[in-house]
Amino acid sequence: MEQWCRKALFLLWMLFFAHASAFAQEVESAERAERAAADATKPHIAQLTIDGPIGPATTDYLIRTSDKAREQGARLIIIDMDTPGGLDAATRDIIQHILASEIPYVTYVTPAGARAASAGTYILYASHVAAMTPSTTLGAATPVQMGGMPGQQEPPGQPPKEATDQSSKESENDASDGAQGGEEDKSAGRSGSAMERKVINDSVAYIRGLAQRHGRNADWAEKAVRDAATLTAQEALKENVIDVVADNQQDLLQQLPDREIVLLGEKQKIAADVAELPVVAYAPDWRNELLSLITNPQIAYILLLIGIYGLIFEGYSPGAIVPGVVGVICLLLAFYALQVLPISYAGLALIIVGALLIAAEFFVPSFGALGIGGVIALVIGSVMLIDSDVPGMRVSKTLIGSIAAVSGLALLGFMYAVGHSLRKPKVPANQAMVGRAAIVDEVQPELLVKVGGEIWRAQCDQPLTKGQSVRVTSEQGLMLQVQPD
Structure with missing residues (x-):
């Protein structure tokens, strides 16, 4: 639990520094833009x-x-x-x-x-x-x-x-x-x-x-x-x-x-x-070039088909995840390209979908499919909402990149932790406590030991004293066999 708290604090600090850096660059670029506008x-x-x-x-x-x-x-x-x-x-x-x-x-x-x-x-x-x-x-x-x-x-x-x-x-x-x-x-x-x-x-x-x-x-x-x-x-x-x-x-x-x-x-x-x-x-600009590529009629038609078939495949195979994620993102892009959704609504929808997918990655075992799709949707939606020509509506490209990078790193860290836990050797349930260290909590009227914050009944062939370190040698139901460490 402490390790996860430290990781969360580290990510928060990274987001803070990324935002501070982006804000400084925005101030500097705004000053340059004002000088250029005056000229x-x-x-x-x-x-x-x-x-x-x-x-x-x-x-x-x-x-x-x-x-x-x-x-x-x-x-x-x-x-x-x-x-x-x-x-x-x-x-x-x-x-x-x-x-x-x-x-x-x-x-x-x-x-x-x-x-x-x-x-x-x-x-x-x-x-x-x-x-x-x-x-x-x-x-x-x-x-x-x-x-x-x-x-x-x-x-x-x-x-x-x-x-x-x-x-x-x-x-x-x-x-x-x-x-x-x-x-x-x-x-x-x-x-x-x-x-x-x-x-x-x-x-x-x-x-x-x-x-x-x-x-x-x-x-x-x-x-x-x-x-x-x-x-x-x-x-x-x-x-x-x-x-x-x-x-x-x-x-x-x-x-x-x-x-x-x-x-x-x-x-x-x-x-x-x-x-x-x-x-x-x-x-x-580059943003308009990207949007022009998406709104090309051929590309829009392909995105629409991919979105429809992705949702159909997800419906026929619940839990496949990848077709559903790809289908939702492509369908939102197609709706924008065909002017079913305005650019502001499409961008906002992609950001919301991206945030939900990233959050779902921590609760659904998708092995990165949800998280990667969420980062992609978040970046595309943020780019669609950029309007650098309207005062007060500027969104820093550095900030978007920083948030995407931090989200990607957090996702990679989570995937590494999950993969590391999966690579651990499998231990039978009746042998899970064997080899763990414990502390003698009580000696009379019966021997009690504390293992990782839990109190267990124990047996030992040698005399023990309160507070002594011991190690679990075997497990029989709710009774542990211990030896001095």
């Missing part, structure tokens, strides 16, 4: 990047970084975009942030060969200035179910390819009003379930509203949703889908001054001196 609050253009599928990690990066850039003096934000699409909820969160912004957003599809497909088209329509590099494309904004693969199924509510081609040719030959009415009549008669039609119509109304807000081609926007239409950069400029075609960033900046935009519902002009401002790149 960085100069007018500039913030450059953000969307490269790959749009998910919760993209939303987190875009909103946090743009808020930070605005606080540091950004007067305009350029989003370099190359995306095949993404989740509807994440896209709508980004669009709401853009529409509520007090400074202009310029979405720039770049480099050459990039695309703003599906969700990227919505963000392009929502931006105050929509720009593209030559040899880039946009469109194909038809919403599809999760898991739909190109080439394997048509988008929801989509007619066969021959019917689509025929309707496209007919719409090109008709007058504008007649063509629009004809398209609406055809859309109403298209095959598809009620849910598919509901999703399509909701997306059409959404993108038409964005187009009308910025004075862009709403009819083509509807066609991009209903017929998965696409355009090149030059075609998009000709159809009034985008505002600018620029060969590079410098060319883009030269075309922005005095351009009229709609900002917070009012018409304004971009400042004339915006092209002279320096461009500061705000690249994704």
Whole structure:
């Protein structure tokens, strides 16, 4: 018992010193950040990047970084975009942030060969200035179910390819009003379930509203949703889908001054001196890179399957532990990646699960499976809750690492103690006291000895005195045979 108390005190001291060290580093880093912020609050253009599928990690990066850039003096934000699409909820969160912004957003599809497909088209329509590099494309904004693969199924509510081609040719030959009415009549008669039609119509109304807000081609926007239409950069400029075609960033900046935009519902002009401002790149940090990896659709789908099958295997084989632990962690990560849980809830849930698993390791013989899973869940949950850009909400990476290291060491110590006890030779229950030292407690009326705090009846062939040291030579029921030590 005393050994365990000493070990517990030692771990507490280690946690205290780790926390003190982390606090000192946090104070120093906060001072450096304040000095850097004082130097960085100069007018500039913030450059953000969307490269790959749009998910919760993209939303987190875009909103946090743009808020930070605005606080540091950004007067305009350029989003370099190359995306095949993404989740509807994440896209709508980004669009709401853009529409509520007090400074202009310029979405720039770049480099050459990039695309703003599906969700990227919505963000392009929502931006105050929509720009593209030559040899880039946009469109194909038809919403599809999760898991739909190109080439394997048509988008929801989509007619066969021959019917689509025929309707496209007919719409090109008709007058504008007649063509629009004809398209609406055809859309109403298209095959598809009620849910598919509901999703399509909701997306059409959404993108038409964005187009009308910025004075862009709403009819083509509807066609991009209903017929998965696409355009090149030059075609998009000709159809009034985008505002600018620029060969590079410098060319883009030269075309922005005095351009009229709609900002917070009012018409304004971009400042004339915006092209002279320096461009500061705000690249994704390691945390966002990690979250982007988790929220990749393929990774999210695999995590979801692992989580489901892990819980199924644990249900069929109670006590296996490893499938259940892996299943719970993967399922929470999948819920975050698919935006079933917000990042704050997912991180908190992982921390709670990690703490429970570490505590359960000391009561359930899992040979480290629960403890290791708990440390992993604790670290991932802590990383997800880090928000270094919000004052008062900073979580020290050193502190997270220290707690994880101390928890891991405590777990290893516990596993070593358990393993050491298992390696001890097995002793029969009726011989457990043999060889142990004892002290004579009473001599008359009968011989009593104290063994490890317990009083036992004893026999001895030699005379003994009170307080004399003896050793147990044999055990017969509740009677010990002792000899002088």
